[in-house]
Amino acid sequence: MSTTQILSGREVPLGGLRAITVRRTLPHRERSFVGAWCFVDHYGPQEVAADGAGGMDVPPHPHTGLQTVSWLFEGEIEHRDSGGVVGGVRPGEVNLMTAGAGICHSEVTTADTSVLHGVQLWVALPDADRETVRGFEHHAPERTPLPKGDDGQDTGSALVFLGSIPGVATSPVTTFTPLLGAQLDLAPGADLSLPLDPTYEHAVLLDHGAVGVDGTELAFGDLACADPGPERMHLVAGPEGARVVLLGGVPFEEEIVMWWNFVGRSHEEVVAYREEWQARGERFGAVEGYVGETERIPAPELPHVRLRPRNRAGRVGG
Incomplete structure (x- = not known):
């Protein structure tokens, strides 16, 4: 390759009351996407105590307009979503969840996990497909x-x-x-x-x-x-x-508005998603069987500025 752009991760908390620290390289002020990949979190290796401290416990939270891709190097996570899926995320096996028009899910480290280490990735759905139905796929690729x-x-x-x-x-x-x-x-x-x-x-x-x-x-x-x-x-x-x-x-040429767990196309759309999540609307459904410190993650307050779209170079649109 003629030019290689290096993005270094910034540390951010991920989760609810018991957040873990992840290194986030996308989105970045210099680049929003690699293809349609719009979010890259890298975490661990992190020791998990017998009481679960140091592990992942992300209560039910919403998504729109994207696919989540979970890939582990060590440990195991239990996934539950409002499509009725209960599944394990294990090393060498990919779990792909399609949010489409709306979904919510939880992620919790299993009791026998001693070290947690992996990546959490998001894919932006193109405008033509972002209202698709919820979905989930699991695949264990051969080496x-x-x-x-x-x-x-x-x-x-x-x-x-x-x-x-x-x-x-x-x-x-x-x-x-x-x-x-x-x-x-x-x-x-x-x-x-x-x-x-x-x-x-x-x-x-x-x-x-x-x-x-x-x-x-x-x-x-x-x-x-x-x-x-x-x-x-x-x-x-x-x-x-x-x-x-x-x-x-392939380069993702659409502009998106990405705020909290939502991917949309306008400020007004994201505001509506937030309001519907707070109102427990049907768009997102509910996760059955999650047991944790809080029932669900409430949406944060919106910033006191208009949310603006971002393009693939990381620049903010109009």
Whole structure:
């Protein structure tokens, strides 16, 4: 890639009364999307005490206009949503929830989790599909080898949970725009020329070890982003190898208004979503079986300014 943009995460609390700290790289003031990926949270490894302290306990909360993608490296989370789904989020298995016109869900670390470590990702739905019905998919991708290096040595393996890496693997999970999501486990010293779809934007999140992306070294938690064009990405792992998350997608050209847990298209729309959540409206439904410190997360107060749309470069529209 000719130019690599490095986004460093900022620490923010995630959840209700017992929030965990996550490193958020998207959205960023310099970039709103990678493809339709509009939100990247990276957390852990974090020790979880026997009483659950240090774990995740996110009471029922709403979403609109997006898909959530949950991917873990360690630990397990119980997911419940207002579509009636109860499922486990486990390492190496992807859970994709489609909010569509509206959904609510809870996320709680299971009792046998001692370390919590993973990523929480959001995908913006295109305007034509953002009023779709609620949905949920679970998929456990097979581990597949990455292309060998020029020296014939193994470079590592991939778990492709969304979309496709050309010549490596393809996921059957449903998306509404062309997307890529994968975990790459790079062998020590791996020198990999990874095939790409040149119509996609791409990003690499460093979770473990050391890696260079097209000649740029990443720090832990950095997100390296690049625009469409290249047909290959050059990855060089450090002496202990590396674990990265690879994201990609066709550029998302629509502007969105993203506030709290809502993705909409206007200030008025987001205000209406908030009011309906506070009024326990039918749009979001209810989560059955959640037991926690509070029944649901109330929406925060709106800022005393008009919410403005953002485009893919991170700039605020009119």
